[in-house]
Amino acid sequence: MNDPKSNAELLQRSLNAVWHPCTQMKQHAGDLPLIPVARGQGAWLYDFDGRRYLDGISSWWVNLFGHANPRINAALRAQLDELEHVLLAGFTHRPVVELSERLSALTGGALGHCFYASDGASATEIALKMSFHSWRNRGRDGKRDFLCLAGSYHGETVGALAVTDVAIFKDAYAPLVRTAATVPTPDARLAEPGESPADVARRAAAALERHLAVHHEQIAAFIVEPLIQCASGMVMYDPEYLRLARALCDRYEVHLICDEIAVGCGRTGTFFAHEQAGIRPDFLCLSKGISGGYLPLSVVLTTDSVYEAFYDDATVRGFLHSHSYTGNALACRAALATLDIFAEDRVLEQNVVRAQKLAAAVAPLSAHPRVRHLRQRGMIVAFDVADADPLFSRRFYRAGLEREALTRPIGNTVYLMPPYIVDDEEIAHLGRALAGALEASLQP
Numbered sequence: 160m161n162d163p164k165s166n167a168e169l170l171q172r173s174l175n176a177v178w179h180p181c182t183q184m185k186q187h188a189g190d191l192p193l194i195p196v197a198r199g200q201g202a203w204l205y206d207f208d209g210r211r212y213l214d215g216i217s218s219w220w221v222n223l224f225g226h227a228n229p230r231i232n233a234a235l236r237a238q239l240d241e242l243e244h245v246l247l248a249g250f251t252h253r254p255v256v257e258l259s260e261r262l263s264a265l266t267g268g269a270l271g272h273c274f275y276a277s278d279g280a281s282a283t284e285i286a287l288k289m290s291f292h293s294w295r296n297r298g299r300d301g302k303r304d305f306l307c308l309a310g311s312y313h314g315e316t317v318g319a320l321a322v323t324d325v326a327i328f329k330d331a332y333a334p335l336v337r338t339a340a341t342v343p344t345p346d347a348r349l350a351e352p353g354e355s356p357a358d359v360a361r362r363a364a365a366a367l368e369r370h371l372a373v374h375h376e377q378i379a380a381f382i383v384e385p386l387i388q389c390a391s392g393m394v395m396y397d398p399e400y401l402r403l404a405r406a407l408c409d410r411y412e413v414h415l416i417c418d419e420i421a422v423g424c425g426r427t428g429t430f431f432a433h434e435q436a437g438i439r440p441d442f443l444c445l446s447k448g449i450s451g452g453y454l455p456l457s458v459v460l461t462t463d464s465v466y467e468a469f470y471d472d473a474t475v476r477g478f479l480h481s482h483s484y485t486g487n488a489l490a491c492r493a494a495l496a497t498l499d500i501f502a503e504d505r506v507l508e509q510n511v512v513r514a515q516k517l518a519a520a521v522a523p524l525s526a527h528p529r530v531r532h533l534r535q536r537g538m539i540v541a542f543d544v545a546d547a548d549p550l551f552s553r554r555f556y557r558a559g560l561e562r563e564a565l566t567r568p569i570g571n572t573v574y575l576m577p578p579y580i581v582d583d584e585e586i587a588h589l590g591r592a593l594a595g596a597l598e599a600s601l602q603p
């Protein structure tokens with residue numbers, strides 16, 4: 160490998176050879192340069208010229224315990240000498256067995272089997288296919304539609320886009336997509352005067368009931384992002400919605416899919432977000448943080464009842480879905496090391512305190528005349544900026560980088576989703592960076 164000596168060199172080679180995700184590449188030729196990263200350490204990313212950035216968004220919501228984490232590194236080194244990968248059809252290995260057992264135990268045994276893939280979107284596709292196919296195996300061929308919330312995000316492959324309701328990701332591909340129906344979001348910001356977040360949740364659940372009452376014979380599954388619709392701007396809602404949705408799905412014989420790709424693994428304060436509603440889904444999708452942000456890994460957990468719908472002498476009644484890297488041993492080992500850290504460091508308890516400090520660091524912003532709906536659940540804080548112009552998020556992003564902080568506002572929503580290792584000084588740094596970047600980016 161040619162060792163780059165400076166930012167400028169790597170930057171030019173990257174622009175010549177790499178097509179970056181979620182990016183209009185032409186912008187990188189202008190006033191929005193790429194950031195070359197030489198190395199990461201803890202919550203910090205370092206470039207080749209000695210600049211550094213505090214990773215306030217966990218590298219797109221994946222990194223839980225910092226970059227170059229010594230414990231995950233050690234686990235991966237040990238796994239490298241033992242087994243890097245083997246196909247999971249016809250073979251099995253220790254990391255995948257142990258991870259499946261431990262994840263199932265974390266659901267209290269309610270979700271007894273784990274199916275693996277590499278990315279979040281693949282997990283969504285698997286849950287949708289599995290739900291449809293399990294109904295079909297039970298003689299309910301008519302159940303071939305899906306239902307999602309307005310503003311939902313479940314990934315960007317063509318199948319996942321069917322249940323994703325974010326125009327910027329979807330509109331160009333609309334002719335390719337078999338779009339699912341949407342029902343109103345329980346977004347707590349929609350409260351009428353005198354309404355509580357739970358009231359908004361009940362109102363949205365009533366709309367869900369009206370939809371299910373008419374269409375349930377055709378609906379295989381209802382898919383939700385529990386508690387927070389992250390990609391459409393950290394939309395937060397009351398757990399009451401999940402309680403009611405679970406009851407309605409039971410009553411109308413519709414599967415409930417909880418997509419915890421972003422909100423699982425402790426992000427909302429509990430290990431799984433759905434626990435805050437005291438429910439269990441029929442399908443649970445995990446990815447992002449599950450490998451500590453180290454390797455691509457996704458998992459769909461489901462019930463024994465769904466599993467049994469496929470268990471048969473006929474091959475075609477099985478779930479004949481696969482990805483080459485299904486159950487990758489290194490990725491599973493990274494996930495096991497991640498679960499070990501949760502247990503050894505009592506992370507959920509520590510994060511209660513960390514979340515309070517995060518709240519205190521951004522609290523002064525609530526008095527800012529342009530700040531609306533400052534909100535938090537667990538290790539996510541967010542606020543909206545009133546009257547933001549279309550270029551606000553780009554200016555804010557750059558202003559954040561100038562203050563040594565990686566933030567990526569979604570439209571007019573600014574948020575923090577830091578790794579679970581940020582210390583008091585790093586939290587204070589993020590709070591100062593947000594305040595400074597806000598002032599710097601309000602005016603074009």
Ligand SMILES: *Cc1c(COP(=O)(O)O)cnc(C)c1O
Nearest residue numbers: 278279280312313314418420421
């Ligand atoms: C990120 C995300 C996905 C898609 O995961 P990828 O690994 O990017 O394909 C799906 N659902 C939710 C809720 C997500 O946040």
